Amino acid sequence: MAAKSPATRAVPSPLEWEYAPAPEARDILALEDRYGLYIGGEQIAPRSRKWFPTISPATEEHLAEVALAGPRDVDLAVQAARGAFEGEWSALRPAERAKYLFRIARLIQERSRELAVAESLNGGKPIKESRDVDIPLAAAHFFYYAGWADKLEYAFPNRKPRPLGVAGQIIPWNFPLLMLSWKIAPALACGNTVVLKPAETTPLTALIFTDICRQARLPAGVVNIITGDGSTGAHLVKHPDLDKVAFTGSTEVGKAIRRELAGTGVKLTLELGGKAANIIFDDCALDQAVEGIVNGIYFNQGHVCCAGSRLLVQESIYEPLVAKLKRRLRTIRVGDPLDKNTDLGAINSRMQLDRIRELVASGEDDGAEMYQPPCRLPEKGYWFAPTVFTNVAQSSRIAQEEIFGPVLSVLTFRTPEEAVEKANNTPYGLSAGVWTEKGSRILWMAERLRAGVVWANTFNRFDPTSPFGGYKESGFGREGGLHGLEPYLRFDR
């Protein structure tokens, strides 16, 4: 009977099975020593005569020099975009515009391995994520908006949609090529031209993208890419000849941009920070919820604006859930972003690492309990172990501020009402997750959560057909889906 079963059998001595290194080959990526600005369809040296190095955050290895665009360069880029808009682009038949976008999408697919290697090398994210998430989704966005280009009148029945003109776009370093596609694909589909500034630390895939524009024979000036730092972004936003600004990044910079543009008539969309609640009910599928929690906060080292950084657990399952979560953390493989088995890569920059460390120290000072699994971090480069804080007070900084790193704060709740109250009790409102087997409760929660996206029994799932954007300090405007067209159009009626 059960009592005779092998309860007392000792676990036999385990086999030590380590995964041998499995690095993705780098030779598919041929980097130039120096990258100029991509303005008017040409790579040109910056008028500013300034250059800056771009590195691999995993090793601090120097990868290339890129131009730092100054005010004169920004002006040239906007002029080029204006010229292209007034010239052939806005007058082009929509179906012809669509062809360019389809071509770009296919070229991204064709060059996906090269782009994935560049993304992981320059940004520090695991190759499995850039290979399976970033690059395929970037191509999917171009495919999706290519489809809309000649159907805008059907998207907005009885209204007459027209392009805005020139869009200035600033993107962050967490999903460099994906954010580029979120910005450029709808803008071009709607007949606009763009000046895009990639993030200071991750310019490489945007620079490879310029070659894709060349291959696609996109008319000169339709896409202009200017690399630089915060000052470049500031010059771009202030340029008087823009019709539209789209920004994804920190709430602080987003507020400054909004102040700058107030009263100018320039259209604006902001996609800013978040402090998403991932809410775990006691009837959920526990092991799968643990996977969802891990995906929610450790995906892309937690450098995700919609990361599930606040875990709200129903108190009745708090102990088994936290035990399962800690055990799962011990299997997370931290290391070389180019290794195909790496789950957690490098922190994107020294600056970001310092910020994570500072917030984690504040969590410890507040009396929260910190857990990190044993893992050996590389000596060079920027690294942070996956971290869980338990016993976190709602008032603690680590429960309120966006950490933007692999750091999870665990809080508890007793009833659905309390879960909603705690989840909404934040200046942000970008995303939320709900884990329960009860369908009616999912709908009840989704109705009450003030967040742009509510995921049920999953997390960090993206699709070009689904709009994405925030409430409150997480910004306004939507990207993706039919909703993502509107910010790039004006309506004659």
Added chain:
Amino acid sequence: MAQAQLLPRDLELPLDLRLPRVGAVDAVALEARAGELAKRSIKKGSKLAALDLAIRMMDLTTLEGADTPGKVSALCAKAIHPDPADPSIPSVAAVCVYPNLVAVAKRRLAGSGVRVASVATAFPSGQSPIDVKLADVREAVALGADEIDMVIDRGAFLSGRYAKVVDEIVRVREACGAVHLKVILETGELGTYDNVRRASLLAIAAGADFIKTSTGKVSPAATLPVTLCMLEVIRDVHDETGRIIGMKPAGGIRTAKQAIQYLCVLNETLGTAWMTPELFRFGASSLLNDVLMQIRKQRTGSYQSGDYFTID
């Protein structure tokens, strides 16, 4: 959670150990996790170690109406020396046959350390009276089987008669005596992962040493998500009761690459403690030669044709 009851109060169960609540399984997330683990890239030394282990974990199987003493003898020879040209290749864990062929296998494997597993309990359907099933088990044990692979009564399970399912396993367990018992759930007939989880718990509660996915006679047989689901049950049972249960995916595992994927799922769900033939088996008939081929490729750097590996 820990206190939650597995089954209604009026049900008599031979439970003297606490078991986890039945709980739920989310199909989408389970399949996503299995898919993610299937993408692990296993190279060089770790690949060789995995392939060697896969052979040591193999239950080399033949379950055909056309099985003869000659066929089973040949299979036994292969089980002892999978690659006659390479003495470093280990023997497999067991040979799995129908009861009628247990005696032949037993004689042929004597002294080799390879065990004899016999299917029983009206395999593969399990649709026979309990007395027939018990007689089937007793005969197989008397003929010398070291391990019994029984099937659960899926008809009873799917009509909600869980007590009948449990009761049968308990009685088979008794009939087995000290013989090792693997309980086949036939997951391909259970329909949902929730059912797989429930059936796994019932089998463990009733005294299974191993839980096994499939007979190999129903499609789909073993899949990675189903195996992950069952390994998670084993993990929960160990957490709550300390009992250590083994796992056997069977059917449909034909390539070395698949076998390595299963080992990755095992490694990252239960850890290296379970990476032993004592606690994990592959039920397979055609996996062995692909593993041998991959080992030779890994050692010599080139593939050799199928003609260099014996067919048995």
